[in-house]
Amino acid sequence: MNALMDAKTNREMFSKIVPKYDLLNSILSLGLDRYWRNRTATLLEPAKGKCYLDLGCGTGAMSLELISKCESARVIGLDPVYSMLRAAKKNFEKRRFGKTVKFVVGDAMKMPFRKEVFDGMISGFCIRNISDQSAVFEETYRVVKTGGNITVLELTRPRNFVIRIFHRIYNRTVLPIIGGLFSNGSAYKYLAKSIEKFPEQKAIIEMISRAGWKVVEAIKVTAGIVSIFIARK
Numbered sequence: 001m002n003a004l005m006d007a008k009t010n011r012e013m014f015s016k017i018v019p020k021y022d023l024l025n026s027i028l029s030l031g032l033d034r035y036w037r038n039r040t041a042t043l044l045e046p047a048k049g050k051c052y053l054d055l056g057c058g059t060g061a062m063s064l065e066l067i068s069k070c071e072s073a074r075v076i077g078l079d080p081v082y083s084m085l086r087a088a089k090k091n092f093e094k095r096r097f098g099k100t101v102k103f104v105v106g107d108a109m110k111m112p113f114r115k116e117v118f119d120g121m122i123s124g125f126c127i128r129n130i131s132d133q134s135a136v137f138e139e140t141y142r143v144v145k146t147g148g149n150i151t152v153l154e155l156t157r158p159r160n161f162v163i164r165i166f167h168r169i170y171n172r173t174v175l176p177i178i179g180g181l182f183s184n185g186s187a188y189k190y191l192a193k194s195i196e197k198f199p200e201q202k203a204i205i206e207m208i209s210r211a212g213w214k215v216v217e218a219i220k221v222t223a224g225i226v227s228i229f230i231a232r233k
């Protein structure tokens with residue numbers, strides 16, 4: 001269980017950072033966030049006419065990456081924070097992809113969908129924020145069709161000891177300072193803590209497998225600052 005804060009406080013925190021969320025992602029990741037989502041969307045192998053779930057879609061950046069790879073795919077973005085979804089809708093309207101995507105308010109631990117309705121699931125930087133991560137993989141297993149894939153992108157910790165120290169210093173100092181200048185400092189302090197608390201890759205793989213998935217691969221990207229988990233039902 002990830003108990004850094006309860007679900008309500010977590011939702012309130014995310015709703016405060018919506019206006020500068022995309023900008024800060026680019027600044028704090030030095031533009032790498034786009035590359036990481038792009039790689040995650042490629043690994044899902046989206047196909048024409050198929051329907052995908054973007055779990056914890058936030059402002060829709062991952063959904064956009066998915067649709068830009070396969071314009072005729074359909075995407076349902078799920079997030080409990082209404083203001084995030086409003087921003088996502090705007091982002092899609094700007095790019096005229098509005099018809100293939102829908103945004104739904106809801107919780108990844110108890111989704112408002114029938115079983116086996118999606119051809120796959122993608123998620124970016126979401127599961128770290130959820131109190132019961134096992135429940136997310138179990139729920140996802142329920143709503144994805146047999147044969148469907150999931151690709152999950154998350155912020156992790158580098159394996160190399162030296163890089164790990166610099167990574168920790170960056171997270172504990174730069175994130176809250178820049179976050180505080182542009183947005184909400186405590187949200188970015190939480191970000192650093194949530195990265196430190198996130199289970200090691202092996203534990204996540206076990207969690208995914210326990211939910212019934214066949215884990216295909218877990219890739220460390222950019223020295224392990226992020227990981228991408230790929231699994232099939």
Ligand SMILES: C[S@@+](CC[C@H](N)C(=O)[O-])C[C@H]1O[C@@H](n2cnc3c(N)ncnc32)[C@H](O)[C@@H]1O
Pocket residue numbers: 010011014037055056057058059060061062078079080081084106107108109123124125126129130
């Ligand atoms: C760091 S943002 C990531 C947004 C987006 N996926 C991206 O790639 O930028 C995390 C998102 O997870 C959402 N979230 C938090 N708890 C959630 C839950 N229980 N179910 C679904 N989404 C959740 C937050 O509201 C937030 O929009």
